[in-house]
Amino acid sequence: FLVAARKLGNRLRDVAREQLDVVAKMNAMMGELLNVSGALLVKLFGRIFEENKRFQERAAGVRDIGIKRAVTGTLFFASIGLLGSIGLALVYGIGGYLVIGGTLTIGTIVALGAFLGKLYSSLQNLTNAPVDFATSIVSFERVFEVLDLPLDIEEKPNAIVLHNIKGSLEFENVSFSYPKDDIRPLSEVHRFGETQEVKTVLSEEAPIFMSQPELDTGLQRAQIHSQAREIALEYVSFRAEPGQLVALVGPSGAGKTTLTYLIPRLYDPVSGRILIDGMDIKDVTLSSLSSQIGMVTQETYLFHDTVLTNLLYARPGAKSDEIKAAARAANIHDFIMDLPERYETVVGERGYRLSGGEKQRMALARVILKDPRILVLDEATSSLDSESEALIQDALGRVMADRTSIVIAHRLSTILSADLILVMDRGQIVERGTHTELLSSNGMYANLYKTQFNQPKQ
Template sequence: MVTTAPRESAGEQGLVRRVVALFAPYRARLLLIALAILVTAGLGIVNPFLTQAVFDDALFAPGGANLGLLGLLVAGMVVIALVSGLIGVGQTYLTTLLGNRVMQELRDRLFAHLQRMHLGFFTSTKTGVIQSRLDNDVAGVQSVVTETASSILSNVVTVVASVIAMLVLSWQLSLVAFVLMPVFVLLQIRVGRVRRRVAASTQVSLSDMSAITQESLSVSGVLLAKVFGRQEHEIDRYRTENARQTDLQVRQTMTGQSFFAVVQAFFAITPAAVYLVAGYVGTGTGGAVLSAGTLVAFTTLQSRLLFPAVNLLRVSLDVQTSLALFGRIFAYLDLVPAITDPPGARVLDTAHARGSVEFDDVWFHYPPAEEDESVTPGPEDDREPTWALRELSLRIEPGQLAAVVGPSGAGKTSLSYLVPRLYDVDRGAVRLDGYDVRDLALTSIAQVLGMVTQDTYLFHATIAENLRYAAPDATDDELVAAARAANIHDRIVGFEQGYDTVVGERGYRLSGGEKQRLAIARVILADPKVLILDEATSALDTVSERLVQHALESVMDGRTTIAIAHRLSTVLAADVIFALDGGRLVESGTHAELLARGGLYAKLYAEQFGAGAIEARCADGVRFRDGEVIHQEPQPEVA
């Protein structure tokens, strides 16, 4: 159902082209930066020639020192330094701005692309791994993007200009200075490849650390660790991965350091070799082959060549490292969402939507898990898939309350995922108002459908902000009306800050019933034509369940409702009940009809409400001790 990008780029050149393409919208700024670099580099080359003139034409001129010329030359050197400094400040601003804009767009693209990925991607990928791509990987290339491009151009221009100037001054001395450069370039390429592999391993380790942090330091993770006394286990797990990360960081830093030490030593001793060669070539102030000014200018250029040459070698290693990170980022950008709008997608008229839902010979199985970066892929599996739904055909008329029941694993939740097109069917069709949902725009489906799940998600924000997630333009009066309809308004105003109360991460400051009623109020604000309730009360105590049920009566009125439930007390009043088993529809009808039929529904009903069903009764508020009832919450009356 999804095509993923390969682990490694199809080729380094292709990857470089994609990185370069990130800068395409900023051609004008790039040209301005390039111009500043060229001017700065050109001015830098002028200084050594001014130095040569100071020695040969001003200080040690044949007729004696020329102080007037010396003043002009020194003034020129000062002006060049000041102008170069000002241009450098502007260049730094432009490169920093450009690099951060590129990274901003890259993060935006990656986040937007992940938002469009299908649900299956997120159910099979650790949240910490996804966060690591957005945070660690993008941060890892940020310095390269913000500094390296201009650094490469600046250093290349400086090196080229310096080499040309050195050749002009003395080709013999230039041979001495450049004799080992080809060897250094070859060594740098080999070091770069090693650095790239280490960088990739480092980012995988960072992803694992982010996943551990996200899982173990979330409210749910901390609660689980405390309940089972597993804090030391979590500490050890983090400590182990942190030690691995430290080792990789040291390896990444130290890779190539010996190489750079050799390069710097070579550049450091080269001036001595130049002086030695100059002695054999000959120096002087008159007709000798090399004048003193030429030798000073040459060594000045050589020292000027040292830093950009070493920087180029270092930058090339940084580029190799960043290419590994860019490869990981582009691998996510190359993921193809399985659920997208078709060409010419139809937009439903939400104002006139009827709300009919139909399953026509639906077959569905969950796609295989996305390939995890830490798992070695296994051989292809050609076995028949495990069908979550098969041969499923049913129809829900507009305004009906349809209950879907069945044992665990029967396919109830899978059915609820197909209507809002969180997944696509493998065979058959799911229709909304007669239209195949695969032919409808996703935003159009979202405007017609509302969903309340058992695991209610609330943002770490105020109650009002969580409610307005469904309707950003909702007024305060509309919030209050929705909260009243969901039977939660009185509880909200009971908080010290009312609707401005911050609910905490995932709403942990609220009880399960309060979170569910807030979720119902949120759906009421969205005003959907079709409502899906996926076991919205199964985890609640009896009192909370009754409050939520009362709230649901308000939201279900006048809407097509699909209620998925394990606890049959929530579906007794349904217009039609569909019983699933093994992904198939085995029977349908009203409560009375299905009881009379004596099939699966009657069996499930007997298990929950019949005598001796201890486990089911406990789920509905009955407490036992030694086989005797010691407490029982009021149960719904059963006809």
């Protein structure tokens, strides 16, 4: 019994792992294709039939592995029951023969049959234990792995509560590089059933033509100023005084967004310090640090809920007048009042029922409601039409008033009045100064400005 149970337990464990992986692939595909953007892409490229077929294939895989697991377990337990029945049949058969010969009595045979039935029942229950444990160990592997993972950002035991700050922000020789996947704890463990373990969502393997390395002639590297590097930020130093507007400009991939992620401690720098009002942000509590910083990222995220709920996420206890005042300051109140249910209107998944400009103004209203001392704007006017940009620029003027503001912008027209402009390239600050000073230096900023404003008319 126990030998058979051990072999079956190993077999069921392998099947359970395979089942988790198949389900993970199914979930990953559904997450990619059934969200708003994925469904729109499928329709635009006319791939409905192909994706329906792909879904059926993945669903069939989930069905087949489920049947395989059920059949494997059922056959084992049916075999155990059959062995028990055979044993009882032998007892009654041989016992009956002995009763006829006068060796045993009927009562003895009945008693032996009852004892044997209880023995088989106990053995079967004992057999189930290693089988259930073997299948459960697959889930335990993931649970213990998660429990053993260290915290990415740890708060000091005696951290200081940050409150009533003026808003000065200083970077002192800050360097940062993103952690590599191969040094993560337990990275060599295959995480069964996790969608991040799915290498490709639609294709089962990489295309053949991608497996061959391209020949590097050096021509492309000579033509393009690449931002690819291992160190994201290198010895970055600057100071923003309370109420100042500091603008970050430079080519894509220069490290502007990474720099802003270090301010609320989404990551910790490898070296150097970040100070707010002279205090190292590593010495303050994470909650108090977050309460002093407001951030509008490149892609505005809205929950699949009402306008009111999305705004209240910044400050759950805000009053109705405060919410409307924040919406007015962000130039979004009039739009909200024109919606069918006004502030109770559901914005849809990731806010797909709103335009890009409307989502950006919603994000600004949410930040205004939070009322932080330090404001971080990551390309808040990118990819917007002129009317939406004008509304947001008007709102930004009110949002940034009396706040220390760190603004990333590719459109230089939005930061001409900045108190300090930092030009970044390959993770370093290569130029700094006001708009006039940087133009007169005739460096990278001047070239960016000429590219945007002195293009020949068609």
